Amino acid sequence: MLEDTVPLSHYLMLSATLFVIGIVGVLIRRNVIVVFMSIEVMLNAVNISLIAFDNYMNLSSGQIFSFMVMCVAAAEVSVGLAIIISMHRNKPTVNLDEFNLLKW
Amino acid sequence: MELLIFYPLAGFCVVLALGVVFNNSPAGSAISLIGMMLGLAGIFILQQAHFIAILQIIIYAGAIMVLFMFVIMLLNLKKGDDTGWISRDRNLLLSVLTGLLAVGILYKISDVIFTRKMDTPAILPDSFGTVANIGETLFTDFVLPFEVASILLLAAMVGAVVLAKTKLD
Numbered sequence: 363m364l365e366d367t368v369p370l371s372h373y374l375m376l377s378a379t380l381f382v383i384g385i386v387g388v389l390i391r392r393n394v395i396v397v398f399m400s401i402e403v404m405l406n407a408v409n410i411s412l413i414a415f416d417n418y419m420n421l422s423s424g425q426i427f428s429f430m431v432m433c434v435a436a437a438e439v440s441v442g443l444a445i446i447i448s449m450h451r452n453k454p455t456v457n458l459d460e461f462n463l464l465k466w
Numbered sequence: 467m468e469l470l471i472f473y474p475l476a477g478f479c480v481v482l483a484l485g486v487v488f489n490n491s492p493a494g495s496a497i498s499l500i501g502m503m504l505g506l507a508g509i510f511i512l513q514q515a516h517f518i519a520i521l522q523i524i525i526y527a528g529a530i531m532v533l534f535m536f537v538i539m540l541l542n543l544k545k546g547d548d549t550g551w552i553s554r555d556r557n558l559l560l561s562v563l564t565g566l567l568a569v570g571i572l573y574k575i576s577d578v579i580f581t582r583k584m585d586t587p588a589i590l591p592d593s594f595g596t597v598a599n600i601g602e603t604l605f606t607d608f609v610l611p612f613e614v615a616s617i618l619l620l621a622a623m624v625g626a627v628v629l630a631k632t633k634l635d
Contacts, residue, residue, distance in 0.1 A: 366467065372469075396489075435530065436525060
């Protein structure tokens with residue numbers, strides 16, 4: 363009874379699930395590194411749906427888009443981790459709640 | 467047949483993504499994330515995007531996660547360094563609200579996905595997802611974004627060096 367190919371909706375559902383897991387991670391965790399990793403999970407979730415639509419409509423622009431997402435993720439990770447290191451040098455903690463200098 | 471490969475892979479990815487969020491030690495989270503990215507590479511192969519699958523393994527599981535592991539080792543993070551999110555005041559209310567938000571988003575997205583009829587996929591040529599095909603699109607329609615991406619990566623590299631230096635001289 364199994365169909366031949368995976369329907370588009372399954373890929374989109376997987377993408378949505380991973381994206382929501384990433385959002386939950388950003389909202390409930392307070393460790394800087396883990397929040398950062400949750401952002402990576404969200405970026406990857408978006409890549410799944412870009413490529414799923416690409417596969418569904420026989421395009422290649424979605425794959426270029428996910429390539430660009432990877433570029434931006436690499437840039438973001440290198441700068442973000444450098445910021446985390448320099449923050450850790452000023453205040454030796456990784457708890458986001460303690461970085462409240464800009465909070466009113 | 468494809469579904470038989472898809473469901474275990476998707477379940478693997480979701481379990482490991484949950485592992486990223488709910489693991490106590492940051493190193494455990496990073497290892498779960500590496501596993502999730504390898505699983506996603508499998509899903510990309512299932513969608514015949516071979517080039518992106520290889521890039522996923524090389525860039526994400528290889529480069530980015532090694533950077534994460536370096537920083538975790540550099541900061542010497544240990545298990546249970548952030549117990550703050552359990553013991554904080556108002557955390558129960560926040561958790562309930564977050565859970566409601568998550569379930570609400572998931573419900574809305576699945577509602578949209580499953581009410582649209584999307585069951586007429588295009589016929590894929592053999593060249594779909596190959597390096598030649600992607601490269602042709604990248605260097606004809608997307609030359610400008612490609613060049614801008616190179617400038618972005620250069621700026622990120624310089625920025626990372628400047629930010630992580632101990633003393634500017």
